[in-house]
C-alpha cells in the first residue's frame with residue numbers, strides 16, 4: 001500500500017504551471033510536485049501516483065477542468081481537487097465545488113491561499129491514509145481474535161494474555177469498567193488447552209448473596225427451603241474448562257472462605273452434602289476494585305487474594321491508548337451494522353479523528369455503545385462528524401427526536417422496538433443517575449426510592465456503565 005502524497009499542477013500555460021510548481025515546492029519541500037500540460041497527461045500521472053492534491057486550471061484545450069475533476073475523482077476518490085479560476089469568475093468556482101472540488105484558487109494565485117488549500121488537502125490525505133491502514137489492520141485482525149488494538153499497551157496486553165493462556169494458573173484481571181476484562185478472560189480460555197471445554201462466566205454481584213454459594217457449588221435436594229431438586233453448580237458446569245468470576249471483589253466473606261477452600265483443595269462440596277467432589281476447572285477472576293484497600297478494611301480475605309493473584313493482567317483504560325480508537329470504532333461499526341442487519345456503513349476520517357478526542361470514561365464499552373447509537377441514528381451509508389454530534393446530543397440532552405442525521409425521522413430509519421428501546425434506555429440512564437445524585441451514590445437508598453431491587457440496579461449500572469462511586 002503506497003502512501004498518499006504529492007501535488008499535481010495541471011495547466012496548459014507551461015510558464016504559469018512551472019511558476020506555480022516552483023512556489024509549491026518552496027512551500028512544501030517534502031512533497032513531490034508533478035506538472036501536467038493537459039488533462040490527459042494529468043490522468044496518466046494520477047494512474048501511476050497516489051497524489052494527495054491536484055490543482056487544475058478550468059479552461060484547457062481538449063478536456064477541461066470539470067471533466068478532469070470527474071475522471072480524477074473516479075480514479076482516486078481520496079484526491080483533493082483545487083480548481084484555478086480567473087479573478088471574478090465565481091460561477092465557475094461554484095460549479096466546480098458542486099461537482100466535487102475541495103477548494104478553488106483565483107488567478108493570480110496568492111501565496112497564503114496556495115499554502116492554505118494545499119495544507120488542507122494534505123491533512124485530509126493523511127487522515128485517509130490512516131483510515132486505509134486501519135482497514136488493512138482490521139482485515140488482518142479478523143482472523144486473529146477479537147482483542148482489537150495496535151497501541152503499545154494493547155500489544156503488551158496481547159502478549160501477556162497469550163503467555164497466561166499457555167499456563168493453567170489462576171489469573172486476576174484488573175482494570176476499569178468497560179476496558180475488556182471479560183474479553184481478556186474469554187481470549188485466555190480460547191487460546192488455552194481448555195478451549196474445547198466450557199467457558200462459564202459468573203457476574204458475582206448479579207446473584208443475591210444467599211444464592212451465590214449454591215450457584216457456584218450446587219446443592220442437594222432439600223438442602224434449604226425451596227431446594228426441591230438437586231442442582232449442579234457452575235464449578236461442575238465448567239468441568240474441564242474455565243470459570244470466570246466477574247467482579248470477585250463483591251462476594252461475601254462466607255463465599256470467600258468456601259472459594260478459598262475450593263482453590264486450595266481443588267474440590268467442592270455442594271450445599272447439603274458431606275462429600276467433597278474433585279473439580280478440574282481453571283479460575284479466572286476480574287475486578288475493577290481496589291482489592292488491597294478491601295484487604296486493609298478486612299472485607300476481602302488476604303489469603304484468597306494471593307490464591308487468585310498468581311498472575312495479574314491489567315486492561316488499560318481507553319484514554320491511555322487513544323491511538324486504538326479509530327480501529328475499535330471501525331470494528332464496532334461493522335458489528336453494529338451486522339446487529340441491525342443493515343448493509344455495511346463507512347465512517348469518514350474526520351469522524352474517526354473526532355472520536356479520538358473524546359475522553360470515554362466508560363472505556364471501550366462506552367465507545368461501542370456510542371457507535372451503535374450513531375449507527376441507529378444515521379440513515380445514510382456513511383457516518384460523518386455531524387452523525388457523531390447527533391449521537392452525542394442524544395446522550396447529553398436526551399432529545400432523541402431532534403438528533404437525527406440527514407433529516408430523517410426516527411420512525412423512518414429504525415423499527416419501532418429499536419426506537420422505543422433507545423428512548424427507554426435514555427430515560428433509564430437519566431432517571432437512575434438523578435436518583436444516585438440525590439442519594440450521594442448510596443445504592444440501598446437508590447433501590448428504596450426507585451422501588452428497584454439491588455440486583456436490578458446492579459444490572460442497570462453494568463449495562464449502562466453507571467458508577468455509583470461517581471456520585472459520592
Ligand SMILES: Nc1ncnc2c1ncn2[C@@H]1O[C@H](COP(=O)(O)OP(=O)(O)OP(=O)(O)O)[C@@H](O)[C@H]1O
Nearest residue numbers: 146147148149176177178179180181182183364365
Ligand atoms: N480490545 C478490544 N477489542 C474489541 N472489543 C473490545 C475490546 N475491549 C473491550 N471490548 C468490548 O467492549 C465491551 C466491554 O468489554 P468487557 O465486558 O470485556 O469489559 P469489562 O472490563 O469486563 O467491563 P465490566 O468491568 O464493566 O464488566 C465488550 O463488548 C467487549 O467485547
